[in-house]
Amino acid sequence: MVELLDVSNLSISFTQYVQGLQQRELKVISDLSLDVNEGEVVAILGSSGSGKSLLAHAILGILPENAACSGDISFKGKVLTEEDKKEIRGKSICLIPQSVNYLDPLMKVSQQAIGKTKDEEDYKHKKSHQREVFLKYGLDESVDNMYPFELSGGMARKVLLSTALLSNPELLVADEPTPGLDDKSVEETINDIKKLAEEGKGVLLITHDIEVAIRTANRIAIFYSGYVIEINQAENFKNADTLMHPYSKALIDSLPDNGFKLTEGTQPLNDNKGCIYYKNCLLRKDICKDTKPSLHKIGDSKVRCHLYNGGLDDET
Ligand SMILES: Nc1ncnc2c1ncn2[C@@H]1O[C@H](COP(=O)(O)OP(=O)(O)OP(=O)(O)O)[C@@H](O)[C@H]1O
Ligand code: SF4
Ligand SMILES: [Mg+2]
Known part of the structure; x- marks a missing residue:
């Protein structure tokens, strides 16, 4: 297994007044x-506000200026500087952003998808590929010349994906x-x-949708209040018994009632000294409160x- 992305001890904080x-x-x-290894899809599952988009933005080097960030992000064995991230952004590492506001409001959507081209031949090749991908997602030819403000939310999402x-x-x-x-576009996505992974690429998939x-x-990987609390094989998420963390188990157990969707809602800020799940955990022990x-x-x-x-953990 060849490691493509390695995020190590990443912390992000903001100063609040x-x-x-x-x-x-x-x-x-x-x-x-x-x-994330070559040929692998790793999903990040977490409810609203758990830090998923900030992780994506840290990898791409597009965190807001007021964010303080520590830890290392390596790509193909090299720790990335902010300059490196800028250099490979949109090339070796691409983001499908959560917000459709990332589309350039002043550029036709097909132009955005095609990007910069060297010559006419290259343009023709890219244009025909763009049409193919747009069509697969149900975006007909009239969409090519539209500006982002003319798109519905779903269409804009498909344009970001295709791009x-x-x-x-x-x-x-x-x-x-x-x-x-x-539904059809979800299947295509x-x-x-999966096809990208079969071709040896790596994918970090951020989602609320466990299915x-x-x-x-x-x-x-399950995110809870800015922490990864469990990383497990995807097939183990079909059954709470094959998971380990009390939150992961409770999450899977509660899904039939929620239509197999992670319920919305923010999670507690991790300002306590002990385990972040302490208040909600039915299995908590004394050590969990302060450590x-x-x-x-x-x-x-x-x-x-x-x-x-064995309750021996003394890391703070
Ligand atoms: N620029 C900022 N200044 C201060 N706090 C911020 C800033 N950007 C994000 N946050 C906070 O960081 C936390 C994580 O935000 P993030 O957008 O990563 O959540 P998320 O897991 O992607 O949520 P969602 O599922 O709703 O997309 C949130 O509590 C958010 O309020
Ligand atoms: S409170 Fe204790 S038992 Fe419960 S999740 Fe946290 S560390 Fe585990
Ligand atoms: Mg987000």
Whole structure:
């Protein structure tokens, strides 16, 4: 297995002003480690506000200016500087952004998808490929000359998706590519992502939709309040018994009632000293209140919970 992306001990925080000039550090991603191999789809599953898009933006080097970021992001064995990220953005690493506002409002959508071209031959080749991909997603020829403001939300999402696929990246970071899409386009998206992996590319798929994650990914990482709390094989997410973390188990158990969708809602900020799931955990122990568990490796999987370390974990 060749490692394509390696995120190591990533933390992201913002400075918040509370009561006049008093400052407070708001940590939104904490000590996050994650890897994606060549030929692999890794899904990140987490509810709203858990830090999924910020992870995507950190990889692409497009975090907001007020974000403080530490840790390393490596691509093909090299730790990326912000300059490197700028250089490979849109080429070796592509983002399907969550927000359709990333489309250039002043450029026709086919031009955006085709990108810059060297000569007429190259343009013709790219144009015909663009038409093919647009058509597959149900975007007829009239869409080519439209500007983003003329598109519906679903059409704009399809344009973002097609644009990223046309760039043929080595690593695709897809931030919620399926919401708002019709069933056929969701199927196309799943197939295209799997096809990229079959071609040896890597995909980091960010989603709320557990069914899409299970069907598309090889491994799934569960995000909770800015922490990865479990990474496990996708097939193990079909049954709570084959998962480890109490939150992952509760999540899977609750899904039939939620139509197999992760429920919306924000998660607690991780400003407590102990386990971030402490307040909701039915299995909590004394150590969990004041001591944060680290991410333990159990076979091919990882879990952040004291139950898997004999209560001996003393990392803070
Ligand atoms: N520029 C910013 N300044 C301050 N806080 C921010 C900023 N951008 C994001 N945050 C906070 O960071 C947290 C994580 O945001 P992020 O957008 O990564 O969540 P998400 O998991 O992608 O959520 P969703 O599922 O809704 O897309 C949120 O609580 C958000 O309010
Ligand atoms: S560390 Fe403790 S509180 Fe946290 S999930 Fe595990 S058992 Fe529950
Ligand atoms: Mg997001």
